[in-house]
Amino acid sequence: MIEGYVLHSVPWRETSLIAEVFTLDEGRLGLVARGARRPRSALRGLLQPFQKLGLRYSDKGELRTLMAAEWLGTQGNGMPLGPSLMAGFYVNELLLRLLQRQDPHPDLFRAYEMVLNQLSEPEPMTEVCLRWFECRLLRDLGIAPDFSSGLQAVSNGRYQLAPGEPIGLAVNEPERGILIDQETLISLARYDGHKDIKACIGDGLGSNAAIKRALRLLLVHQLGSAPLFSREAAVDLYYLRDGVIS
Secondary structure: OEEEEEEEEEEEOOOEEEEEEEEOOOEEEEEEEOOOOOOOOOOOOOOOEOEEEEEEEOOOOOEEEEEEEEEEEEOOOOOOOOHHHHHHHHHHHHHHHHOOEOOOOHHHHHHHHHHHHHHOOOOOOHHHHHHHHHHHHHHHOOOOOOOOOOOOOOOOOEEEEOOOOOOEEOOOOOOOOEEEEHHHHHHHHHHHHOOOHHHHHHOOOOOOHHHHHHHHHHHHHHHOOOOOHHHHHHHHOOHHHHOOOO
């Protein structure tokens, strides 16, 4: 069986589901779970987000057929709750929107597990978790700039950040992108440099509006104009009052 997590599922026909899953070996996959909505189906309670599953499925086609699934446990102390739950849905939606099907990302899979583990803690440091994962996602997709390359020995320097361009000192207002200060660039470089979220937390990293704005610029460039539903839901539920989601 292949390790994986359900990112999202939708009803299909009368009794089935189509589940989008993130797997260790094959990346994002679409699985048809036949009969999963029937009251007595063994799959009915299994295909839920944030639960580690063992999955067995057919090996051909754009949509695979799910043959069997078993529960392998939840991360940390169980399911994320409250604002952390919305943060988990935000992470799931990023993966759903930005990953191509059948494109393995084993390092990102482990990073995803680290985030779920931390979000299920009693005091999860949600903002730090999201900023770290956003950096890991951008780096794994090969679209993150080299945050450390733009750092120069210029006190209180301003830097230009634009998608697809190297970071450098800004003389004037940029035609593309945004201006960020040296402190923000140093923080981004530190976030990007940690491959383990515990090291990131142990480094005393925080999050602020400038860091979120910079990462959001890079993510939106890839996401396009379609809004993130998890972010809109967070706004409706007032979870963005403290600016957790980018």
